[in-house]
Amino acid sequence: MTRTLDIFPLTKAAFAPFGDVIEADPATVRLINGGTTERFHALSSAEAAGDEARVIINLFRGQPRAFPYAVEMMERHPLGSQCFVPLNDRQFLVIVSEDEDGRPGTPRVFLARGDQGVNYRRNVWHYPLMTLDQPSDFLVVDRDGPGNNLVEFFFDTPFIIGAPTL
Ligand SMILES: NC(=O)N[C@@H](O)C(=O)O
Numbered sequence: 001m002t003r004t005l006d007i008f009p010l011t012k013a014a015f016a017p018f019g020d021v022i023e024a025d026p027a028t029v030r031l032i033n034g035g036t037t038e039r040f041h042a043l044s045s046a047e048a049a050g051d052e053a054r055v056i057i058n059l060f061r062g063q064p065r066a067f068p069y070a071v072e073m074m075e076r077h078p079l080g081s082q083c084f085v086p087l088n089d090r091q092f093l094v095i096v097s098e099d100e101d102g103r104p105g106t107p108r109v110f111l112a113r114g115d116q117g118v119n120y121r122r123n124v125w126h127y128p129l130m131t132l133d134q135p136s137d138f139l140v141v142d143r144d145g146p147g148n149n150l151v152e153f154f155f156d157t158p159f160i161i162g163a164p165t166l
Pocket residue numbers: 082126127128129
C-alpha cells in the first residue's frame with residue numbers, strides 16, 4: 001500500500017510544534033544603524049547541549065532530489081538544534097514528524113519559499129536537506145562537540161512525495 005504525502009505551504013503556525021520559521025517577520029523588526037538597516041530580531045535561537053558543545057555555522061551545497069521521492073527515514077539531533085537558510089532564493093522542502101513513543105509519526109511536508117528558512121528545535125524528527133531543481137547553497141547553524149548527535153529511524157514502508165509544483 002503506497003503512502004503518499006501532501007505538501008503544504010510553510011507557515012509559522014503550522015511549523016510551531018517543530019521549531020521556528022526564519023523569515024522577515026514585521027512583528028520582529030527593529031530599525032538600527034541609523035535607520036539604514038532593518039533587524040528582524042531573535043527569530044529563533046540555537047541550542048547546543050553537553051560539555052564542550054558549541055554552535056557552529058556551516059554552508060551546505062545540496063544536490064536536487066528527484067521526484068517522486070521516497071522518504072525512507074527520519075533523523076533527529078538529541079544534543080542540538082539545526083537551522084537551514086537558503087542563500088539562492090530557491091524553494092526547498094521541509095519534512096518533519098511528531099514523536100510517537102520514540103519514533104517518528106507520519107511525516108508532514110512543507111514547501112519553503114526561497115526567503116524562508118527553518119530552525120529545527122533540538123530532538124525534532126526531520127528529513128535531511130531536501131534541495132529542489134538545481135544545486136543550492138544553505139547557511140546551516142547547528143551543534144558541534146562530543147557525544148552522538150544523530151539518531152535515525154527507518155520506516156518499514158517509505159512514504160512517497162510527488163513532484164512539488166513550484
Ligand atoms: N548530516 C548533516 O549534517 N545534516 C543533516 O543533519 C540534515 O538535516 O541535513
